[in-house]
Amino acid sequence: MDRLIEGHRRFLAEVFPGKRSQFHLLAETQAPEWLFITCSDSRVVPDLILGTGPGDLFITRNAGNVVPLTSHDVDGVTATIEYAVEVLKVKSAILCGHSDCGALKAALDRNGLEEMPKARRWLSHVESAFSHRQPLNPEDGEGAELAALIRGNVVAQLWNLRAQPAVARAVTAGRLTVYGWYYDILTGRIEQYDEQARRFVPLVG
Numbered sequence: 001m002d003r004l005i006e007g008h009r010r011f012l013a014e015v016f017p018g019k020r021s022q023f024h025l026l027a028e029t030q031a032p033e034w035l036f037i038t039c040s041d042s043r044v045v046p047d048l049i050l051g052t053g054p055g056d057l058f059i060t061r062n063a064g065n066v067v068p069l070t071s072h073d074v075d076g077v078t079a080t081i082e083y084a085v086e087v088l089k090v091k092s093a094i095l096c097g098h099s100d101c102g103a104l105k106a107a108l109d110r111n112g113l114e115e116m117p118k119a120r121r122w123l124s125h126v127e128s129a130f131s132h133r134q135p136l137n138p139e140d141g142e143g144a145e146l147a148a149l150i151r152g153n154v155v156a157q158l159w160n161l162r163a164q165p166a167v168a169r170a171v172t173a174g175r176l177t178v179y180g181w182y183y184d185i186l187t188g189r190i191e192q193y194d195e196q197a198r199r200f201v202p203l204v205g
């Protein structure tokens, strides 16, 4: 805990004063342009890899960057998506998976899930990744099989995202664009899914 308290102390002393006017503007309203759906993984730090800050990204995170398609009741992910699209009127929705994702690893090898009934049930949402599995990329080395499945999960969850009624309406009306990304922790690079070509291409050439 000490490290966090010290970090907050530094924020109050060194960061906040310089951004006081920005926080003043943000204190009563937000108008984020992007909805960002990603994994809970601690190594994915959106503001760091995208150069964004307070007020920029409306974020929802969960294990495996899942957008549940069939749910008997409301869930946090789809409610957040609905709010972002209908109320905040974000212009883009980005679904971002990442290398070495524990959720897809667990879906692949099924180890250690006996003790975690909730996680096991949650992982049923990534089953569709298997049918969208992407070609093996030799650059992914030993993790190529897992990376192909993680990219497949991005494609699968992108389908689920587009199927959300609020998203479907906004996309049809031309006021929302949906993107699928794969973030590689080792290289720091992002790939974007090209839906026409049905493959992932570097976001930055």
Ligand SMILES: [Zn+2]
Pocket (backbone or CB within 6 Å): 039, 040, 041, 063, 064, 065, 098, 100, 101, 102, 103
């Ligand atoms: Zn993950």
